[in-house]
Amino acid sequence: MDRYKKLASNTFTFAIGTFSSKILVFLMLPLYTRVLSSAEYGKVDLIVQTCNILIPIVSAGILNAVIRFGLENNTNKKSVFSIGLLTILLGFAVLLILEPILQSIEFISEYTRYIYFFVLMSSLHSLCSNFIRSQEYVRLYAFDGVLRTIMTIIMNIVFLVVLRYGVAGYLLATILSDLISAVMLFFVAKLYKYISLSNINKSIFISMLRYSLPLIPTTISTWIINMSDRYILSYILGSEANGLYAISYKVPTIITIVAGIFMDAWQISAINEHQKGDRGSFFSKVLNVYSSLIFCGASVIITFTKVITKILTSPGFYSSWIYIPVLVMATIFASLASFLGSIYMIHKKSEYILLTTAISAIVNIILNFSLIPVYGIQGAAIATLLSYICMLTIRAISTRKFMSISWNIGKLIINMSVIFTQSIVMLLEVKNWFLYEIVMMLVIALVNIKVLLAGAKRIIQ
Structure with missing residues (x-):
């Protein structure tokens, strides 16, 4: 096949x-x-x-x-x-x-x-x-x-x-x-x-x-990134604030689930292709399609954040929508960092997974204590975003030692700029915000449609 x-x-x-x-x-x-x-x-x-x-x-x-x-x-x-x-x-x-x-x-x-x-x-x-x-x-x-x-x-x-x-x-x-x-x-x-x-x-x-022993503290570090903000929120602002944050975290989980399904399948293909001598071509093409899917999904979720929150939560939790756009951006960086983590896996360099995850966990804790007292619940979301940006940046640099990945930098910048603008427009609730959100969602679709169609064509052919 x-x-x-x-x-x-x-x-x-x-x-x-x-x-x-x-x-x-x-x-x-x-x-x-x-x-x-x-x-x-x-x-x-x-x-x-x-x-x-x-x-x-x-x-x-x-x-x-x-x-x-x-x-x-x-x-x-x-x-x-x-x-x-x-x-x-x-x-x-x-x-x-x-x-x-x-x-x-x-x-x-x-x-x-x-x-x-x-x-x-x-x-x-x-x-x-x-x-x-x-x-x-x-x-x-x-x-x-x-x-x-x-x-x-x-x-x-x-x-x-x-x-x-x-x-x-x-x-x-x-x-x-x-x-x-x-x-x-x-x-x-x-x-x-x-x-x-x-x-x-x-x-x-x-x-x-x-290979496996470094993954123990890696798992603990990942747990810290995902859970420390909740404990710190409860400590500083109380359980009610943590409840709102926990609910807001559920919507970006849609992206995490889809990315996780792909990564389960990708592990098999990545190792098989590595054993055949692939040095980055296949990885680069798959990353291009994968990132396009992530950005398109993120754009849709941000656009319909309020609708999704209204459907999934009771009126008492509706205000949690305001934290979702930032957490969606965090999920984008987390998903891309996870893909790069597969390069460490195929080269059996689990210590790099540990190092990059541990650094991000430390950054997350420091930022939580710094930002939550100033920005409240949104501070926890921003801390999570910045910690995953840190992880992706380190992995993008360090993985070059093992494999050359071709990033479409122009497309990446456009995608991130539009997603960031969508989040700002949503958070500020500017006049006619929904119209702007729809337009920007269509821009994301146009930027990524060629890559997605090319990926579908490869599969069909």
């Missing part, structure tokens, strides 16, 4: 599985808010965030290495999967020893056992899911996404609506959904054939750990 068609086909297939799970967040929100009190929902959020931090630590970041090394043609696949499984089990054993620490944390102490099962099941499911993705079983990967979504809905109804288990029910629903999906993948993909301690290669083990 032509490489452009393969990338498009994989992206579409991943979209089937990923969209179902991402949409689940929006579909289940009314259920959660009806059966859980605000205190219970707040506790659930803190527990899940705790688990999200524990998972990469317990797994030693090996889940990312499973994809990277599993995609290599000359790597022993039994060794890759066995190393992943062994690392998770050893990490989980260490976590068991640390139970007294978890018990000492007040808001999670009574749910420690659930946290253990949550972390273990999520890690095992991710191992199976990432490995089948590395073997390019994209349809099975998509089916797993749909199955897990269905099971999560069923389990939530059973444990929250029927049995009324509250916080424990929410956690049980997630744990069992991961368990069922992991078991399905394990037997359908016959992953048991890849378990062999005798096939564990010491050099591969060391290489995988060398």
